[in-house]
Amino acid sequence: MTVENEQQIIETINDIKKQNGDKLVILGHYYQRREILTVADYMGDSFELARRAASLDDAKYIIFCGVHFMAESASILSKPYQIVQLPDLDAGCPMADMARLPEVEKAWNTITEFIPSSQIVPITYMNSIASIKAFCGRHGGAVCTSSNANILFKWARQQGKKIFFLPDEHLGRNTAHNLNIPEDKMFVWDPLMPDDKRIIANIDAVELILWKGHCHVHTFFNVEHVNYIRKNFPSAVIIAHPECTRDVIQQVDYSGSTSFIERYVKEAPSGSVIAIATEINMVDRLARQYADKQIIPVARSLCPNMFKINLPKLKTTLEQLGRYNIIEVPQSVRQDAHRALSAMLSVVQSAQ
Ligand code: SF4
Structure with a gap:
């Protein structure tokens, strides 16, 4: 894109913003391109942005410049009259996609054959698909972010429960070390080896079961x-x-x-x-x-999915407000996922 083109597109975007006033809000994740963040109304991490969207009562159109799970979270927290749009539906998150519901349910069923479900709680990282958040909501669990994972882990442990953590093995392990959970009390659940019986041999000793998922941008x-x-x-x-x-x-x-x-x-x-x-x-x-x-x-590592959002795609989305690349979460998933998000909020609030 030439500089002139970029400037023209920014002018069009700003015109659309002006025409719509408070009815339109553009959210930009910290990992977005420079030029996207120059036109975003708010910049932040995924949870801050989703909460921000929900707090803007006048905003009818919420344009999420980030990846799919973020727009889903904004949609889950949004009000019925709000419409969330993502400028490129292919902007997914490979780590979120590493935990899909059928494999997670299969793992849960195996685990709970050996640990009563009342003694283990599922916690999912914000960077997960809506059906995994809903899974946690259904089983008395919660969502966490990288800034409050310590609090959510403590919450589970204070109840004397083991933790089933999804989908990022590394965030889970690093959080566990912050809380002095030793390495030999952790077990990595590999969904490619769902019948791994090591967990059964060690079931009493395990405090934390980590889903084998990772973010390639950070493990680089x-x-x-x-x-x-x-x-x-x-x-x-x-x-x-x-x-x-x-x-x-x-x-x-x-x-x-x-x-x-x-x-x-x-x-x-x-x-x-x-x-x-x-x-x-x-x-x-x-x-x-x-x-x-x-x-x-420390080294240059780019998230190619975040990078899929660019000015032309944002402009196309804004030209079709309420009609293009709408993110909708089915009602049943939405309710349970909302429960897991609310659990996080109340745990964090009571810890403050
Ligand atoms: S940086 Fe990692 S966790 Fe974030 S969207 Fe990209 S792949 Fe997913």
Whole structure:
């Protein structure tokens, strides 16, 4: 796209925004392209954005610039008159797709043959499809985000329950280590080996069953990348997202959600050197926004699905408000998923 084209499209988008006023809201995830975030009304992580959408009573059209599960969550939390649209329906999340309902139900049925269902609680990461959130809602579980996973894990453990965590093995493991759950109390459930009987032999010892899913954008980072930064930028503080592998998390200075990273960079004194292991569009944007600090990527890792959303697709969506790429979640799924999201909110609220 030429610069002129980009400018023309931005003008069209801004015209449509002006015509619709508060009826239209554009949400942009932290990992979106620079130009998308320049026209977004709000920027944030998936949960902040979904909650934001639900709080804007005047907004009839909610355009979610992110991936499919995020738009689904916004739709689940939205009011009946609100319409959620995603500029590219192919913008999915491979990690969310690693936990599908039939395999998860099969795993649950096997697990609960050996652990009474009253003694285990399913918790799913926000980065999961709606039917998995609904599964958790049906079984007394909850959703969590990378910023409140510790709280949700504590909630389950205070009830004396084991945890079945979906779909990100690494976020689950890193959270468990934060809470001093030893490695030998964790078990990785591989849906490709659903009849793995090791779990049965160890059932009493296991505290946490981790679904074998991962985010390829964050597992891309490795210890050599961290060592390179330590050697070449000795004054750098290194921060990694908890979707990174345990090896990486053990080598960095801090680990935290996108909101934590955003806040850390914002509050760091001028002149700080900060190396970040998360999606490259976020790191590049922080480097531009906080030019008085040196913000560098630990390595360049791009989420190709986030990158599918671009200005032409956003413009096409805005030209067909309420008619194009609408995200609808079936009522039965919506109710149970809403229950799991609400459980998260009340647990987090009572922990504050
Ligand atoms: S960064 Fe990872 S978890 Fe986020 S949308 Fe991309 S693949 Fe999914």
